[in-house]
Amino acid sequence: MSPDSAYVTPAGSADESSVPVSPTTLGLAPKVLLHDHLDGGLRPATIVDLARESGYPDLPTEDPVQLGRWFVDNANAGSLVRYLRTFGHTVAVMQTASALRRVAFECVEDLAADGVVYAEVRFAPELHLEKGLSLDEVVSAVLAGFADGQRAxxxxxxxxxxxxxxxxxxxxxxxxxxxxxxVRFRRDGVVGFDIAGAEAGNPPTRHLDAFDYLRANTMRYTIHAGEAFGLPSITEAIGYCGADRLGHGVRVIDDVVLPPGADPAATSFAGAQLGDVANYVRDKRIPLEMCPSSNVQTGAVANLASHPFNILARLRFRVTVNTDNRLMGDTTMSRECALLAEQFGYGWADFERFAVNAMKSAFIPFDKRMELIDGVIKPGYAVLIG
Known part of the structure; x- marks a missing residue:
């Protein structure tokens, strides 16, 4: 049975080692991250530095600790639209090639320090043109920073x-x-495409020409869907636009009918009934780029206890764990995994499965994915599982 088709291991199962699952030990585990925004992961001290260098006058504070707290407090709005407003400050200080390269470098450095072995980091080049950079120059600067970070x-x-x-x-x-x-930068480090921003009033079908172009050029793409706008955005993303993955995809749970009184933390959901959309997502193994903390912050779910991650994992959807915006959520991959472990009782075998799910869903060639699964992820968890 393949990893993403197997049930999640019940808490306390026999294959768990004596190594405890904790925020510290999770930092040692090889993790795979598919959904992380470059402009949502800056270090507060870097924002302060870049604001001073560029003359940006509108930061709420120049104290890095207070600034980090400001981002988290304002992201905890319970609204995607209000959550997105916090990006005005980060984007404002990312308008030069040197700033973009620094932010990209530090992003890689921070992810590697957290035990991430593969990451796909996304950003919108069109938001970084205010000081005269071209789209190509923006992408080149970010890719240079990523390359610097990987070497370091x-x-x-x-x-x-x-x-x-x-x-x-x-x-x-x-x-x-x-x-x-x-497509132009596909040989230089760009592995895919995405659309993002407020979902309500901005359906993905507005961008069919872009998706047609990507398919014609065999380029992979994901679409933010099923976060704020619900099941119809998922239907459009997969049915009309042909998305390879779903950014968040939380609201696919709206097409799942659970038995009366079902506990979201249960280890089995026998008797659950899936609708046509949910069946399609599961049957096609469409990856769900789930971001637990962010989904609570934006109001996509009420709280972590009611997050559908566990339900979807137990029902054999291809779920993956992601950070979304590390600055706004004051989070890391290790923290996201720790929250899930605490809430749903997951152990090392579960996190190995989630990492393999993500690696299998990455937008790099098959042989490169298998190298990381067989050469890094499985050996890393074998040490922890024992």
Whole structure:
């Protein structure tokens, strides 16, 4: 039975080793991250530095600790639209090639330090043109930073592979241009395409020309869907737009009918009834880029206890664990995994399965995925499982 088709291991199962699952030990586990925004992961101290260098006057504070808290407090709005407003400050200080390269480098450094062995980091090039950079210059600067970071991480004994997703803003009209940009840089580190931004009023079908272009050029893509707008956005993303993955995809749970009184933390959901959309997502093994903390912050779910992650995992959907925006959530991959372990009783075998799910869903060639699964992920968890 393949890893993503197996049930999640019940808490306390016999294959768990004596190594406890904790935020500290989770940092040792090889993790795979598919959904992380570059402009949502800056270090607060870097924002302060870049604001001073660029003359940006509008930071709420220049104290890095207070600034980090400001981002988290304002992201805890229970609204995707309000959550997205916090990006005004990070994007504002990412308008030069040097700033973009620094932020990209530090992103890789931070992920590697957290035990991430493969990451796809996304950003919207169209948001970084205010000081005269071209789209190509923006992408080149970010890719240079990613390359710098990977070399530094390898030298430090924490190797990581990072791919770039270029994102088009769903409320704008540049998606085809950004799709062409993705294809143009596909040999240089861009592995895929995405659309992001407020879902309500901005359906993915507005960007069909971009998706047609990507398919014609055999380029992979994901679509933010099923976060704020619900099941119809998932239907459009997969049915009309042909998404390879779903960014968040939380609201696929709206097409699942559970037995009366079902506990979201249960180890089995026998008797659950899946609708046509949910069956399609599961049958096609469409990966769900789930971001637990972020989903609570934006109001996609009420709290972690009611998050559908566990239900979908037990029902054999291809779930993956992601950070979304590390700055706004004051989070890391280790923290996201720790929260899930505490809430749903997961052990090392479960986190191995989630990492394999993600690696199998990555937008790099099959042989590269298998190298990481067989050469890094499985051996890493074998040490922890014992």
């Amino acid at each position: 991480a390898a030298a430090a004994g924490r190797p990581i592979v990072v791919g770039c997703l270029v994102t088009a803003m769903r409320h704008a009209a540049r998606s085809t241009e950004i799709a062409e940009l993705a």
